[in-house]
Amino acid sequence: EVQLVQSGPEVKKPRESLQISCKGSGYSFTNYWIGWVRQTPEKGLEWMGIIYPGDSDTRYSPSFQGQVTFSVDKSINTAYLQWSSLKASDTAMYYCAATDGSNVYYFAYWGQGTLVTVSS
Amino acid sequence: IVLTQSPGTLSLSPGERATLSCRASHSVTSDYLAWFQQKPGQAPRLLIYGVSNRATGIPDRFTGSGSGTDFTLTINRLEPEDFAVYYCHQYGSSRGTFGQGTKVDMK
Numbered sequence: 001e002v003q004l005v006q007s008g009p010e011v012k013k014p015r016e017s018l019q020i021s022c023k024g025s026g027y028s029f030t031n032y033w034i035g036w037v038r039q040t041p042e043k044g045l046e047w048m049g050i051i052y053p054g055d056s057d058t059r060y061s062p063s064f065q066g067q068v069t070f071s072v073d074k075s076i077n078t079a080y081l082q083w084s085s086l087k088a089s090d091t092a093m094y095y096c097a098a099t100d101g102s103n104v105y106y107f108a109y110w111g112q113g114t115l116v117t118v119s120s
Numbered sequence: 121i122v123l124t125q126s127p128g129t130l131s132l133s134p135g136e137r138a139t140l141s142c143r144a145s146h147s148v149t150s151d152y153l154a155w156f157q158q159k160p161g162q163a164p165r166l167l168i169y170g171v172s173n174r175a176t177g178i179p180d181r182f183t184g185s186g187s188g189t190d191f192t193l194t195i196n197r198l199e200p201e202d203f204a205v206y207y208c209h210q211y212g213s214s215r216g217t218f219g220q221g222t223k224v225d226m227k
């Protein structure tokens with residue numbers, strides 16, 4: 001069974017850094033793209049980008065390019081989403097999701113979400 | 121590509137048919153169009169990919185159709201568990217976008 005388990009909720013202050021994680025199991029982690037999706041009540045679901053764990057090929061949405069960094073650690077089947085300097089507007093639920101293969105880009109499997117709250 | 125879903129809310133009764141629309145600002149590459157269902161407090165769930173292919177375990181009352189810039193999700197004979205928010209999603213050229221969602225609620 002494919003599972004994606006995300007790290008727990010975070011409460012941070014503006015300008016702090018943060019890394020959240022997404023651990024995959026039940027499939028070949030290096031062969032499926034991992035994506036990140038932001039959700040807020042105001043904007044709904046937003047596609048942030050994807051990373052291919054096999055070679056770390058990364059595609060960012062223009063809206064998130066330069067704002068966040070994706071990375072993976074293949075040795076522990078884990079993907080990461082990182083901020084170097086958080087803003088209040090980063091407050092959201094963040095989902096990781098995996099595709100169903102290396103040549104497809106729809107998200108077949110989803111993590112449970114990580115709630116990030118940024119407030120002074 | 122901007123995806124615009126309509127209506128914003130659909131109020132129906134169990135047993136009725138729901139017809140949800142998703143219109144793209146440009147033609148969707150290679151029919152890379154998916155639909156997701158999301159219930160409160162849960163992650164989205166894949167229903168349809170490639171315009172009309174049902175994901176594993178999705179009942180056949182869910183049907184996707186369309187091409188180019190106009191796509192439809194039809195839910196025949198609504199069941200109580202189908203009342204949720206539905207999102208369309210295009211994933212062409214490995215750059216994705218989501219629609220803003222259609223809420224199907226119980227009349």
